Amino acid sequence: MNFYKCLVCGHAAPLYDVVDFNKSCEENRGHFLPLSGHAVYYARCSGCKYTFAPEFSSWTDQDFLEKIYNADYIKVDPDYLDKRQQENANLLNNFFGIYRMHLRHLDYGGGNGTLARLLQGAQWDSVSYDPFPQNPAQIEDFGRFNLITAFEVFEHVPEPHRMMDNIVKLLDEPDCMIFFSTAVSDGLIKDNGRLDWWYAAPRNGHIGIHTTQSLKTLGQMFGLKYSSMGRSFHVYYRNFPPWAEQLTKV
Numbered sequence: 001m002n003f004y005k006c007l008v009c010g011h012a013a014p015l016y017d018v019v020d021f022n023k024s025c026e027e028n029r030g031h032f033l034p035l036s037g038h039a040v041y042y043a044r045c046s047g048c049k050y051t052f053a054p055e056f057s058s059w060t061d062q063d064f065l066e067k068i069y070n071a072d073y074i075k076v077d078p079d080y081l082d083k084r085q086q087e088n089a090n091l092l093n094n095f096f097g098i099y100r101m102h103l104r105h106l107d108y109g110g111g112n113g114t115l116a117r118l119l120q121g122a123q124w125d126s127v128s129y130d131p132f133p134q135n136p137a138q139i140e141d142f143g144r145f146n147l148i149t150a151f152e153v154f155e156h157v158p159e160p161h162r163m164m165d166n167i168v169k170l171l172d173e174p175d176c177m178i179f180f181s182t183a184v185s186d187g188l189i190k191d192n193g194r195l196d197w198w199y200a201a202p203r204n205g206h207i208g209i210h211t212t213q214s215l216k217t218l219g220q221m222f223g224l225k226y227s228s229m230g231r232s233f234h235v236y237y238r239n240f241p242p243w244a245e246q247l248t249k250v
């Protein structure tokens with residue numbers, strides 16, 4: 001099959017390119033894994049330009065744990081355990097810290113919960129929840145939140161709509177915000193090009209690469225407005241919350 005349906009907007013998504021499974025983000029720092037021999041095809045939407053690898057739609061949690069999020073994952077994402085969590089905590093404190101008394105924060109896809117712990121240490125009402133692998137805790141039991149963060153989550157999910165469903169139902173009305181990071185491919189994955197951008201890396205679990213347009217479209221489908229602060233940081237919201245005013249100065 002060389003045509004798929006875009007997982008974000010539903011438009012036709014022809015195959016775009018094929019890369020080796022071991023293509024990793026560390027190639028950006030000059031480190032290359034040996035080729036695996038496992039070919040991973042990516043399709044690219046003709047509408048919103050979301051670029052995704054259809055193969056992963058049929059993977060189970062167990063497949064992801066064995067082949068991607070295994071003991072070697074740290075080698076292709078050395079910053080994920082600690083350094084990035086500290087940076088993200090600092091970032092949230094800078095943007096929202098003075099309003100933390102007004103915030104009930106959830107870090108969605110928060111892995112081992114380091115970010116939420118760091119924020120708790122700074123007097124935030126913060127919890128972490130990771131839906132992967134299958135989490136016995138029911139997220140609905142946590143209540144609702146006015147600030148939900150999702151750092152480096154969007155590019156990892158095989159079902160963007162399901163992820164959004166999960167997050168949006170936890171939002172508290174009406175002044176609420178989803179603050180998230182994922183790098184958009186605008187201008188870096190081109191028509192008539194190849195998938196050579198370092199961020200498109202199956203070994204890192206980067207299986208769905210967004211554009212500004214695909215993020216905007218995804219938000220609209222869930223009744224959310226979208227704004228961006230550069231290539232990596234983005235927000236969805238209903239009414240722009242007064243406690244997020246700091247973002248408008250970026």
Ligand SMILES: [Zn+2]
Pocket residue numbers: 006007008009010011045046047048049050214
């Ligand atoms: Zn699309």
